[in-house]
Amino acid sequence: MTLLGPSKRLRVEIRGAVQGVGFRPFVYRLATELGLAGWVLNDVRGVEIEVEGAAGELEAFRARVETEAPPRAVVRGVSVSWLEPVGFRSFEIRRSTGGGEKSVSVLPDLATCDDCLAELNDPADRRFRYPFLNCTNCGPRFTIVRTLPYDRPNTTMRGFPLCAACRREYEEPRDRRFHAQPTACPECGPRLALWNAAGEPVACDDEALRLAAEALRGGRIVAVKGLGGFHLCCDGRSETAVARLRAGKVRREKPLALMVRDVAAARALCEVSAAAERWLLSAEAPILLLPRLASGNAPGVAGTGDPGLSPTIATNVAPESTRLGVMLPATPLHHLLLAAVDAPLVATSGNLSDEPIATDELEAVKRLGAIADLFLVHDRPVERHVDDSVGWLFGDGLQLLRRARGFAPLPVPVATQVPSVLAVGAHLKNAVGLGLGREVVLSQHVGDLETPEALAAFERVLTDLLQLWESEPVAIAHDLHPDYLSTRWALRAAAGDESEGPLPPAILRAAREGRLRLAGVQHHHAHLASCLAENVTEGPALGVTWDGTGYGADGTVWGGEFLLGDATGYARVAHLRPFRLPGGDAAVKEPRRAALSLLLALFGEAALSRDDLAPVASFSGTERALLARMIATGTQSPVTTSAGRLFDAVAALVGLHPKAGFEGQAAMALEALADPAERGAYPFPLVASPSPGAPALLDWEPLLLALLEDGARGAGVAIRSARFHNALVDGIAAVARLAGAPRVALSGGCFQNRFLLERTGARLAAEGFEVLTHRLVPPNDGGIALGQVMVAAARIGAERRISARAE
Numbered sequence: 001m002t003l004l005g006p007s008k009r010l011r012v013e014i015r016g017a018v019q020g021v022g023f024r025p026f027v028y029r030l031a032t033e034l035g036l037a038g039w040v041l042n043d044v045r046g047v048e049i050e051v052e053g054a055a056g057e058l059e060a061f062r063a064r065v066e067t068e069a070p071p072r073a074v075v076r077g078v079s080v081s082w083l084e085p086v087g088f089r090s091f092e093i094r095r096s097t098g099g100g101e102k103s104v105s106v107l108p109d110l111a112t113c114d115d116c117l118a119e120l121n122d123p124a125d126r127r128f129r130y131p132f133l134n135c136t137n138c139g140p141r142f143t144i145v146r147t148l149p150y151d152r153p154n155t156t157m158r159g160f161p162l163c164a165a166c167r168r169e170y171e172e173p174r175d176r177r178f179h180a181q182p183t184a185c186p187e188c189g190p191r192l193a194l195w196n197a198a199g200e201p202v203a204c205d206d207e208a209l210r211l212a213a214e215a216l217r218g219g220r221i222v223a224v225k226g227l228g229g230f231h232l233c234c235d236g237r238s239e240t241a242v243a244r245l246r247a248g249k250v251r252r253e254k255p256l257a258l259m260v261r262d263v264a265a266a267r268a269l270c271e272v273s274a275a276a277e278r279w280l281l282s283a284e285a286p287i288l289l290l291p292r293l294a295s296g297n298a299p300g301v302a303g304t305g306d307p308g309l310s311p312t313i314a315t316n317v318a319p320e321s322t323r324l325g326v327m328l329p330a331t332p333l334h335h336l337l338l339a340a341v342d343a344p345l346v347a348t349s350g351n352l353s354d355e356p357i358a359t360d361e362l363e364a365v366k367r368l369g370a371i372a373d374l375f376l377v378h379d380r381p382v383e384r385h386v387d388d389s390v391g392w393l394f395g396d397g398l399q400l401l402r403r404a405r406g407f408a409p410l411p412v413p414v415a416t417q418v419p420s421v422l423a424v425g426a427h428l429k430n431a432v433g434l435g436l437g438r439e440v441v442l443s444q445h446v447g448d449l450e451t452p453e454a455l456a457a458f459e460r461v462l463t464d465l466l467q468l469w470e471s472e473p474v475a476i477a478h479d480l481h482p483d484y485l486s487t488r489w490a491l492r493a494a495a496g497d498e499s500e501g502p503l504p505p506a507i508l509r510a511a512r513e514g515r516l517r518l519a520g521v522q523h524h525h526a527h528l529a530s531c532l533a534e535n536v537t538e539g540p541a542l543g544v545t546w547d548g549t550g551y552g553a554d555g556t557v558w559g560g561e562f563l564l565g566d567a568t569g570y571a572r573v574a575h576l577r578p579f580r581l582p583g584g585d586a587a588v589k590e591p592r593r594a595a596l597s598l599l600l601a602l603f604g605e606a607a608l609s610r611d612d613l614a615p616v617a618s619f620s621g622t623e624r625a626l627l628a629r630m631i632a633t634g635t636q637s638p639v640t641t642s643a644g645r646l647f648d649a650v651a652a653l654v655g656l657h658p659k660a661g662f663e664g665q666a667a668m669a670l671e672a673l674a675d676p677a678e679r680g681a682y683p684f685p686l687v688a689s690p691s692p693g694a695p696a697l698l699d700w701e702p703l704l705l706a707l708l709e710d711g712a713r714g715a716g717v718a719i720r721s722a723r724f725h726n727a728l729v730d731g732i733a734a735v736a737r738l739a740g741a742p743r744v745a746l747s748g749g750c751f752q753n754r755f756l757l758e759r760t761g762a763r764l765a766a767e768g769f770e771v772l773t774h775r776l777v778p779p780n781d782g783g784i785a786l787g788q789v790m791v792a793a794a795r796i797g798a799e800r801r802i803s804a805r806a807e
Contacts, residue, residue, distance in 0.1 A: 009038075009083040010058045012065060014047040016076035017105035017410055019150040020181060022136030023047050024093050026070050028173040034061055037088035042096040042149040046105075052088045072110060072137055072283060076413065076439070093173060096149040105439075106142055106150065106468065108406050109227045109386065111285035111330040113138040115176065120332050126165065129206060131333035132190045132380065136180045138283065142409060142444075143228045143382050144182060148468065152181040156381040163188035182380075190380035192333070197373055199365035209333075212376045213340035221245055223350050223364055223372035226331055228386025228405055228444075229357035230350025230364050232371060233259075235343055239314040242346055246316065248371030250353045253661035255318035257287045257325040257388065259347035261338040266326050269293060269312060269344065275393050284406030285330040286389035286398070289323040313344055322672045327388060330405070337376070349387055354450040356457035359385045384464055385457065386444045394757070400778050401752055403431065404445040409465075411439035412777060412786055415536045419796055422466070422473040422507075423788035424486040426523065426781035428663070430458060433785030434465050434473070440533070440789050441465065445782060449485040458486065463504040472506040475796060477519040477788035479526070481551035487520075494518045519792035522570075523550030524558055526787030527747040527779075529567040533790045534777045540566050541743040541772065542573070544732055544760075546750035547780070548588065548644030548663070557581070559642025559748075560698070562735045567787075567794040574686065574696040574735045580637040581645060582630045591648035591666040592618050592658035597631055598649050598704060613708075615652045643728075643750045646700060650724050653707060654717045664749070670721050671753050678722035682706040684731040686738065696738060698731045722755075729759045736769055745772040749780040 014023070019042050027040040031051055036058065038051035051061055066078055112120070116133050119125040127133040134140070144155040152158060162170055166185055169177040177183045184190060186205075193201055194208035203211050212222050219241045221234045232249065234241035236258050246252060260266050263277050270290035272280070279288055318324055327347070329335040338345065349357045350368055358364035359382040364375060390402040400407065408431075418435035425432050430446040443461050447454055466473070478490035493503050496511035503511070510516040521529075527550075528543030543563040552558035553572075560576030580597050587593040595615035599607035608624045610616045616624065630637045644667065651666035652658050656673075660666050683702040689695060703724070710720050736744050744764050751757045751773070761771045777783040 007052050007085040008055055008058055009050060009052045009085045009088075010062060011081045011083055012049040012051070012062065013045070013079045014049070014065070014075060015045060015078070017072075017074035017107045018047045018069075020107045020136065020141050021072040022070045022176065022178070022180075023073055025136070025173045025175075025178040026068075027065065028091060028093055030061060030064060030068070031091045036061060037091050039088070039092050039094045041094040042151065044097070044148050050083075050088075051091070052085050070136070072107070074105065074410065076105070076411075093179075096151050105411055106145060106148070106409050108142050108284070108408060108410060109140050109330070110138045110283040110406070111328075112332050112335060113283070116332065117335065120335060127185050129336060130186050130189070131192050131209070131331070131336055132182075132184055132378065133332050134180060134182050134184075135176045136178065137176065139180070139182045140227050140380075143384060143386050144380070145468070146383055150181060151179075155181050156383050157182050157184070160184055160189055160380075190378045192376070192378050195361070195365065195375040195377055197365070197369045197375075199362065199369070199375070202374070208376060209336055209340060212374060213337060215374050216337075216341050216345065217343070220373040221248070221371060222374045222376055223358075223368050224333070224337065224347075224376045225361060225364070225378055225382075226334065227382070228384070229359040229382060230368065231259075231347040232350050232368065233345045233347050235341070236313045236317055236346045237343055239316055242314045242316045245346060245348070245371065249348070249351070251348075251662075253319060253665065255321050255325060256346045256348045257327060257390075258313065258317065258344045259327050259329060259334065259338060260344045261342065262328065265344065266290070266328070270324050270326055273393065275396075279391075279393070279398055280326070280328050282406075284389065285328055286391050286400070286406055287325045287327040289325050289390065289392040289401075292318070292322060292324045317346060320669050320672060323392070325390065333376075333378075354448050355453045356447060357385050357387060384444070384461070392754070394754070394773070397775060399774060400776050401780065401782075402429070402445050403442065403776065403778055403782055407776060408444035409441050411436065411441045412534060413439055413536060414533045414790065415538045416793070416797075418789060418793035419475070420471050420473045421475045421477055421519070421789045421792045421796070422462070422471075423477040423785035423792070424462070424479075424490050425785040425788070426479055427481065427484040427486060429778070429781040430486060431782045431785050432458070432462055432465060433789045434469065434471055435789045435793055436469065436471070440786055441469065442777065442786060455485050455489075459489070459501065462489075466504045466506050470506075472510055473516065474510070475517045475519050475792050476507075477521050477785075477792035479551065479784070479788075480520050480522050480553070490518060519788075519795060521788045521791045522553050523784070524561040524563055524748070525565070525570050525791060526784045528563050528565065528570065528745055528787065529790040530777060530783040530787030531745040531747040531772050531774055531779075532566055533786050534774055534783070535745075535772045537743070537772065538566065539743075540564060540741055541745045542736055542739045542741040543570070543745045543747060544735075545748045546643035547748035548642055549640075552641075557638050557640035557642060559640060559644055560646065561641065562695070562739065564739050564741055567790040568798065572695045573739050574698065575641040576643060576646060577697045577699045577701070578639045578641050579700075580631045580634065581640050581642075582627045582637045584636055584638055587645065588648075588660070588663065590659050591615075591652040593627065594645045594649035595652035596624070596627055597637075598700070600628060600631055602701060602704060613653065614655045615658060618658045643748075647750065647753075650704075650707065653704070654711065654720055656717070664752075667750075667753065671725070671755050673718050674721040674725050674755050675718040676722070676755070678719055679726065680719075680723050681726035681730050682723050684727040686731065686734040696735070698735070703727050725753075725755050725759065728756060729763050732760050733763050733767060736764060736767070742768075743770045743772060747774065747779050747783070751779045
């Protein structure tokens with residue numbers, strides 16, 4: 001390469017998700033096009049570049065390297081410096097370096113791109129029908145990387161040496177498979193196999209796929225190994241197959257996700273907007289909760305060969321739900337399988353309820369052998385479990401309810417510099433977080449920490465996060481609830497206590513050297529801080545943090561909170577009027593208990609004889625008397641301000657789900673029946689607390705009396721549900737006016753209720769408030785870790801400033 005004119009040298013450092021996306025070949029092509037010499041490499045912070053040439057070409061390179069970056073790259077920072085030329089004669093791609101502090105973003109797994117799909121279906125292509133083809137624009141990333149930088153020897157593909165043809169593509173900078181770390185073909189890559197329930201091989205390669213599809217069409221259950229673990233799959237049209245799967249998973253009523261062949265198949269079941277189509281076809285390929293069509297729950301019909309086979313989907317896939325969870329195939333294997341079956345498949349996590357998904361085929365046979373008839377497996381190891389992400393369209397974009405494949409572990413940019421804080425999250429919908437400068441890395445969804453298997457997965461994710469980024473935390477942030485398993489782990493870790501199991505080396509070292517502090521963070525404060533952080537916002541806001549349960553600063557169960565503040569602190573300006581929950585956690589499973597507690601508060605002992613009310617009638621006389629005594633004496637009946645339990649109680653009062661099959665079922669049913677045309681609202685007054693200086697109260701008594709009066713007059717559930725929801729909106733607006741903050745943040749699991757979220761947001765915006773909501777961080781407890789990091793970081797920053805002033 002001959003350089004013309006005065007030569008200069010430009011050094012460029014690119015930070016963000018820039019490895020595994022074809023960034024180096026893009027830089028190579030750009031540099032050679034502009035006649036520049038130099039080099040590019042991956043390091044543990046991102047991509048490093050040096051180029052030499054004429055000033056004009058260097059300026060063009062500097063501008064285009066950011067504006068024309070590969071489509072899957074996420075550039076979060078670019079630093080440039082001008083140096084004296086050293087006489088580079090050509091441009092080269094150098095070997096990656098592994099030294100220094102790791103800050104590069106690890107890319108999530110990406111759904112199969114159009115180019116690879118074309119090859120998959122091209123009989124003339126050497127990768128025709130190969131279930132594991134990929135390139136720099138798609139395929140596994142997070143689920144195969146073992147350490148940084150992201151190079152093939154540092155992934156689970158290190159055991160698959162490249163054949164000569166793949167090696168040529170891998171080493172050719174102009175090929176889209178240049179340094180595509182998982183690249184492979186039928187000659188050198190992973191292989192497909194079909195096992196029976198005992199783990200014995202039945203078939204391999206294309207025959208395995210054919211037999212699996214045949215089994216699914218025949219009503220059998222097949223466990224399919226994907227990117228981040230196993231799916232349990234069955235024909236989504238078969239009532240019988242779905243019932244068998246539910247019985248095996250011990251998941252009686254909670255909706256199941258569907259995988260469909262293409263957008264046309266999704267449109268046959270749901271309303272698919274242009275925005276929904278974009279997300280279904282995106283590289284993230286989440287499960288989208290889409291409005292179901294009226295024909296999407298047709299009963300079985302005669303002549304189908306199975307009395308439980310529906311022409312669309314089985315009624316027991318998503319009973320009572322007005323939405324269906326739908327996704328498109330995210331891997332070549334799933335594309336081939338869906339094409340062969342040519343029907344919607346239930347594709348739910350390969351686990352038993354409250355357990356993490358299985359990732360290894362031998363583990364899967366052991367854990368799922370009583371559920372699945374067959375196992376469609378492969379020999380590419382899965383380094384870490386990653387579930388499917390779940391979201392819906394809200395306003396002009398996506399709102400995630402579960403953050404996993406396609407999104408984790410991309411960091412969340414934040415407004416302030418944060419130290420290395422490890423946040424252990426909450427008990428339900430757990431995810432963990434790690435502060436890294438101006439970003440917070442959130443782990444994939446871990447789940448509910450209800451079983452030993454789930455706790456083991458939680459500990460693996462923590463260890464994995466610390467090892468991948470080689471971070472040594474200065475603090476562990478945790479929830480205030482003393483009985484959360486995540487809190488107990490944090491306390492044990494800070495003490496360096498390995499009596500219940502080994503700790504990550506970085507944690508153990510910091511704890512034993514006395515350099516690790518604990519930061520207990522109130523649950524709803526974390527919700528507020530999480531919403532502010534995701535919106536890259538500092539300064540105070542009114543946090544409307546509504547959920548089912550959160551340990552309060554006063555030791556009671558909070559859940560209907562209005563907190564004015566930010567990450568540095570908060571004032572509790574209002575909350576729902578407290579009531580008791582007889583049986584504590586038992587009331588979560590039985591909404592009728594919360595309803596009875598509220599009725600006793602309204603009518604006293606006379607409530608026990610109200611057999612005209614569904615919750616009362618569902619109890620025997622002995623049960624009524626026992627529960628009344630528990631409430632009166634406070635025995636196993638904690639005080640709560642929970643909005644989630646208020647939803648449960650109202651659902652039970654209108655005759656819905658006195659007992660819940662899963663968390664939130666009663667509230668979901670209540671929302672699903674709300675009449676969107678109804679604008680009336682029950683009274684929900686904001687009153688002063690009886691205790692001087694205490695927070696104001698939203699009093700549910702007038703609301704419930706009006707609800708019951710409506711029922712006595714024969715008003716339908718749809719009207720009563722809508723009026724209840726509208727009353728909540730009125731109450732939120734009243735507190736916002738009282739607090740006087742111009743900004744309102746909506747967070748907590750109750751804001752997974754679209755009726756409540758949309759009407760609250762519209763009402764507050766109409767009254768002139770700036771409304772902050774979650775988008776790519778879930779509003780539920782899956783976003784708690786982000787808030788915990790921010791609160792702990794604010795405390796550490798304040799202490800450092802005080803210390804600096806003292807010096």
